[in-house]
Amino acid sequence: MSLKEVTKGIDPVISNYANGYLEYIHQNLEDIKNTDSIDKEIDFVKLVLQSSGCDNTKLDKLCNEYAAKLKSEFDAKSALNTSASKQLKQSLVIGSQRITNASALLGHSTDLDAVSGKRIKSQVDKKKLAKAEKKIRAKMEKRENESKISVAYESSKLLNESDEDYDDFFKTVNPYQSSSARAKSKDVKIDSFDLYVGNGLRILSGAQLVLAHGHRYGLVGHNGIGKSSLLKALSRRELPIPENITILHVEQEVRGDEVPALQSVLDADVWRKHFLQEQTAITARLNELESAQDDTENDVLAQKMRDDEIQELQESLNVIHENLADMDADTAESRAATILSGLGFSVEAQSKPTNQFSGGWRMRLALARALFCKPDLLLLDEPSNMLDVPSITFLADYLQTYPGTVLIVSHDRAFLNDVATDIIHQHSERLDYYRGCDFDRFYASKEERRKNQQREYDNQMAYRKHLQTFIDKFRYNAAKSSEAQSRIKKLEKLPVLEPPEEEQEFKFRFTEVEKLSPPIIQLQNVTFGYNPDKAIVRDVDLSIQLDSRIALVGGNGSGKTTLLRLLIGQLEASKGQISRNGRLRIGYFAQHHVDQMDLNLTAVSWLAKVWPGKSDEEYRRHLGSFGITGTLGVQKLELLSGGQKSRVAFACLCLNQPHILVLDEPSNHLDTAGLDALADALKKFEGGVLMVSHDVTLISQVCNEIWSCEEGHVNQFDGDIFDYKKYILAKAGSSGIVVQH
Template structure:
């Protein structure tokens, strides 16, 4: 059990957690929630032993391994699959030792332990995790250094999940994922066999993947059983009870104080007045839970409603290098009040499409018609790099309102969530959520007809995400969104487009159907029409490549196990080993039997993959 006993944590003079406790039982799947800056990541550091406590104690079972997402993305010439496999440090060390071990007893111990930890299936397990997080079979063989920082953070997440620690600590893991990867992670965490605590602002993940909610609010920890939806209901009931309790206590304190004030000067009532003074002193004040109101998000309305369609694409192709289109045969239209969510794994062209719609990329071919005087607001998280770190919300707005009086600029800053002194806070001092709010305000400053939101929920807490959903639904213009937050998509989108197979098509199903498709062991159909294909379609190139990789992996495993059996046979051939050391001989015999079983399994996998590859041809 993870035991948190009356801990207090102070950072830079600020008390984040004060005299708080929680008990996490083995096997619990816990969602850790609270406002940004409340101290959630700080508690993770304390659990890992990276931070000293001001008071109290955190006790982790001595044999438990603790795993969390690395702060820095892995890099280097190693393949993705090798990076992930190395995360199981015991397996990696045993395999390295097996290459050089000479002592028969140690060889037997190594092979027995490798069987115990199911080392043979490790490559398949690692490949399955990488695949779930969006890496194709070909990608898994590429060097880690070939990928961008965001993709390498996915590799770090894959390595953490593969290691399967006894206590898994995940801090906002979906920030690096698309919707498809998020859906896979939800399913993986829901079936995680050990203890997991995940900091997340993703409602759907907290509703589908965890069975307890740990809430940090005003420095206090509270553990609730059930999903996030259940937590909201329980907390609302608790707030109501505590508000009533606080009101009753306030009334009782007033009654006692009135008695003291009235009779403290009368000798006949002095004793009674004094006793009531003591009662007041012993009465510990109860304060009602104060819910911090989330700042509203509003998008300025466009000045004029344009004639539909505001954007129409007819057989358009687009990309970055002439002759190498990323998307082709795109025929779509956008109307004034559309709410469209883009689906599809990262790398399929969603960003290319939104850049085309935003006017940042011209089409290679086809016809693209935009309404006259169309105004587009474009938000993307990477735009934080374009903000002036030494500037403030006020100075950024002043550049857009050079001739406006200060009062109007201040009012506009307040409208996007930066009232008073907050408007003069430097960008480098803003939290991730505050930077996102500033970017949203700047992107929609001119009242655009079309707003494009590319992963707008990163760094926003749950209440701010709800405010964003409300703003989207109230906006009278068109909105296109790319988001891994299923709650936002389901709350706002009335049309789904899938970006796959180098084109874009409407998706007729809902997100539940899309989720089932993603988690099924088959290639994603971009629309329902693909479902009506023949029951045994020809295998695609990617499937053949996957089978070829399986064959090569199985062949390498057969060769490796064959070498192990040869070493064990050499040890068993030593003179008089059965008479001299019968226990060691028994261990070697057991290890050989286990190796034989592993060899048989590898040969079966090779035969199955080879047969499938031949039938594909």
């Protein structure tokens, strides 16, 4: 009897989960105390499979067979530990049993996803499954050393498939806090913990996490180091966060439905929503009891029962009113509307259903929901990636007076300079703290710290060499042997120092530019709109030369990308004239450049497909000039990180040796090293640059002209990008948009 036969026709997620859990039991037999524990573990798997609709007769037979085999191996291991005389014999038994692993014992030779032929809706009670998962995790944590916390267990994927039960998840992670509970300390301190990602890769070892309430921490580090995994572990309380601290993590966009944007933000405060629903239900029941008074006035017992119920409901209603007043429920709608306005939602947009917004706007909704809930610990993962400069400016201003603790993963230096009070540097499986530092001060301090570590390491290596030279010379000299022994002891007592980590440097190198005579690109009175009655941009006058360094800024939907597509010839102007030099070549970096890639190809193969005619060695050398070195060039694109895909896109756009670079959000997905390399390369580029970007630091380093898109008009802004930020804040203030908490 195999698991494949028993689970035929059920949800493949469940069958995969059961198989993985049985394998986990098999691999960790040494942690099981007795055979009764094996029965309990098998009973849990049996319960999961029964709830999904498995045949009970076949399931009983399979579980009994597998329990017997596990007990047999457990007894063999126990005998091995207690009888040295039987060591060889028992080793042979265990060895032969290990040859048949858990999957083979269960008859697994094919992918369980293909068992049923079609996707079947899960019949599992997710609440029961989640409860069981909680018990398993608690059991595993008990087995760990009390001084170490290890998050290595990967729970059922079914629990993470969707957020249909978001309210239940929110209540589980953030139980309602009374006033006394909320008054407790909000500081977080977790000593010496290890953290693993789902595939068993350790990202933190013996780390310490310290978050002081009210501080705003920037979590920085190279792409792929595990910053997002740390945030996820915190958001699910897989690390021991005090229960009185509420947590909210913004990592993915809101799912679209028919709920208006404003209501979606209001519903994010699940406890407010819960109390309002309770209030409505209790009020309806009280009205019902009041209307039934005439029917019970002659029945004393019924009258007493009705009066008792009314009194209980009134008491419950009073508690609900107190809770709603405590959370400022009366001002909720105005607070939600203010946050949405600051993030770019017009009054009209706030009433639109969420399924009418694009992915970027849904990300803004997710951010608005988090800010509205005001959690004690707010976790933000690259919040600026989907925001324009006005929205980033509003968000930074909002967070500067945020009453709780904020932990932000971001590579936007200007944003971190505006927001962060402290920096946490994640690297080499540890967390280094730079207290009282914004990003610029952190960068300087990090380099100074690295130099000091290098100096200390070099001094110790020189001292070690000095001691070792003396020892080697006089170890066997009778007159000097005691001194040699003394130096041996000194050498043994020296702490072992590791050389400081070398910073990985990336270089971008754009191709040389052939000189052209002006004009290069000229727009005169250009107007465009998909609908003739509604222009997106109108009467635009703009010229780009080989020495131009222009940043195009403005709110999302203001027409920036439309203008770029007009410049490169993807769109034709409805009115006006666009003239280009006949020999002009343009390199265009699209915001959604990944959509244009064939992710099944390697970087080399994709370049050869887009721009054929060179050898593989030439393509690899070209990729190397954008940081895609070694085996990265021959890996499938789908296996590369977001920053690595961006580098491949930059390499591709340079193959036609462009005179003008037109860049739409080039900073997305690039880490600090990548942004530094991009800024340096753009400054050295001999052609023209026109970029749309939300990264204030990149704009300030590269561009000397700011053009703003507002209400369909494109005009040169008098000032730099920092003046533009001040202008945005002043405009928001004059429009009545103020930061409220």
